[in-house]
Amino acid sequence: MKDIPSWQFIEDALQQREQQHRLRSLQPVEPVSGGVVVQKGDRHLVNFSSNDYLGLAAHPSLIERSQRFAEQYGTGATASRLISGSFNIHHRLEDKLASMLGREAVLLFNSGFQANSTIIGTLLGRHSLVLTDKLSHNSLLQGARLSRADFQRFDHNDLGHLEELLDRAAEQDRYDRIMIVTESVFSMDGDRADLDEVCRLADRYSAMLFVDDAHALGVWGEQGKGLTYGEHRIDLVLGTFGKAFGSFGAFVACSGEVRDYLVNFCPGFIYTTALPPPVIGALDAAADLVPEMEEERREYHKMITDTRFRLGEMGYNTGSSDTQIIPLITGSEKSALELARHLEQEGFLAQAIRPPTVPKAGARLRISLSAGHTTGQIDRFLNELSNAK
Numbered sequence: 042m043k044d045i046p047s048w049q050f051i052e053d054a055l056q057q058r059e060q061q062h063r064l065r066s067l068q069p070v071e072p073v074s075g076g077v078v079v080q081k082g083d084r085h086l087v088n089f090s091s092n093d094y095l096g097l098a099a100h101p102s103l104i105e106r107s108q109r110f111a112e113q114y115g116t117g118a119t120a121s122r123l124i125s126g127s128f129n130i131h132h133r134l135e136d137k138l139a140s141m142l143g144r145e146a147v148l149l150f151n152s153g154f155q156a157n158s159t160i161i162g163t164l165l166g167r168h169s170l171v172l173t174d175k176l177s178h179n180s181l182l183q184g185a186r187l188s189r190a191d192f193q194r195f196d197h198n199d200l201g202h203l204e205e206l207l208d209r210a211a212e213q214d215r216y217d218r219i220m221i222v223t224e225s226v227f228s229m230d231g232d233r234a235d236l237d238e239v240c241r242l243a244d245r246y247s248a249m250l251f252v253d254d255a256h257a258l259g260v261w262g263e264q265g266k267g268l269t270y271g272e273h274r275i276d277l278v279l280g281t282f283g284k285a286f287g288s289f290g291a292f293v294a295c296s297g298e299v300r301d302y303l304v305n306f307c308p309g310f311i312y313t314t315a316l317p318p319p320v321i322g323a324l325d326a327a328a329d330l331v332p333e334m335e336e337e338r339r340e341y342h343k344m345i346t347d348t349r350f351r352l353g354e355m356g357y358n359t360g361s362s363d364t365q366i367i368p369l370i371t372g373s374e375k376s377a378l379e380l381a382r383h384l385e386q387e388g389f390l391a392q393a394i395r396p397p398t399v400p401k402a403g404a405r406l407r408i409s410l411s412a413g414h415t416t417g418q419i420d421r422f423l424n425e426l427s428n429a430k
């Protein structure tokens with residue numbers, strides 16, 4: 042008789058997570074105005090966990106153009122880009138972004154996860170090598186694994202280690218292609234990569250360079266065009282629209298030829314329905330607004346520096362954060378959860394991030410600041426954090 046399949050592993054895995062204080066669950070929230078969400082029906086929380094860095098997700102221009110595009114073009118693209126879902130509005134947005142970023146070409150993707158997990162493997166094969174930063178976003182990790190290339194990770198922001206790995210690869214002389222993958226701003230630590238040095242290494246070892254600029258786009262670089270802006274030694278720039286652009290989707294900026302290649306060979310681009318018109322509308326409006334928001338960015342940058350400074354003064358460990366993403370590293374899962382719960386009681390949403398999303402003993406609160414936060418909200422938040430010390 043055939044054994045009945047055992048589902049016991051599911052209960053075991055969930056129980057283990059629970060014991061480690063690592064069990065995660067979904068909490069419904071309802072966004073209301075000004076970066077405030079309502080939880081459990083009546084609890085108003087100021088959101089310090091969202092990636093809506095410029096507060097564009099509720100901007101009237103994005104909403105208006107999204108509505109207009111829905112009325113004009115419908116709610117769905119109705120097919121993949123290569124079939125009949127490549128509307129004029131998709132092409133116009135790609136052209137607008139390419140010219141904004143000073144790149145030859147841009148190709149839209151439905152999400153950063155989809156782009157990262159499939160582009161790397163489209164450009165590499167079994168005889169290639171991919172080198173990624175140890176703290177790279179999970180989507181890049183998946184992409185590197187799926188690529189079937191040899192996959193090695195260099196210690197976080199340790200370009201000496203990256204150079205060692207490149208040296209070793211050059212000596213072995215057995216790879217057809219080598220790709221270096223890094224983020225410009227790291228999603229859980231809020232620190233930056235030394236892109237100038239990464240570019241120098243990529244040049245020197247003739248490696249392809251892929252930089253995920255998800256958290257810099259809209260926030261850093263000239264006119265918020267990202268930390269990759271103007272750096273033409275970077276072959277592929279990945280940007281996402283779910284963060285500062287206040288909507289959804291992603292893009293890769295690259296040469297026209299690489300774009301043609303991806304259109305023909307990248308499964309994450311080919312086998313999926315194109316982004317829907319209302320999303321394209323929101324993005325079209327965001328692309329107009331983002332470069333113009335210089336005044337907002339200036340104040341935002343000041344808010345980031347001041348907040349980090351004050352947290353440091355209170356004795357919080359903010360790691361090597363240098364951006365709007367500020368981790369408060371507590372070490373243990375339990376202490377991170379307790380701090381998050383305390384803040385929640387006082388009216389603030391700041392999620393605890395636990396392993397395996399971050400390394401062991403690296404549990405933290407991940408605070409992300411938004412240009413939409415008011416000084417009053419920040420002051421009250423910092424007061425509460427000071428009380429919690």
Ligand SMILES: *Cc1c(COP(=O)(O)O)cnc(C)c1O
Nearest residue numbers: 152153154178228255281283290
């Ligand atoms: C958010 C994020 C992604 C994924 O982008 P989505 O569009 O949300 O799927 C990829 N890379 C980094 C660094 C991110 O922070």
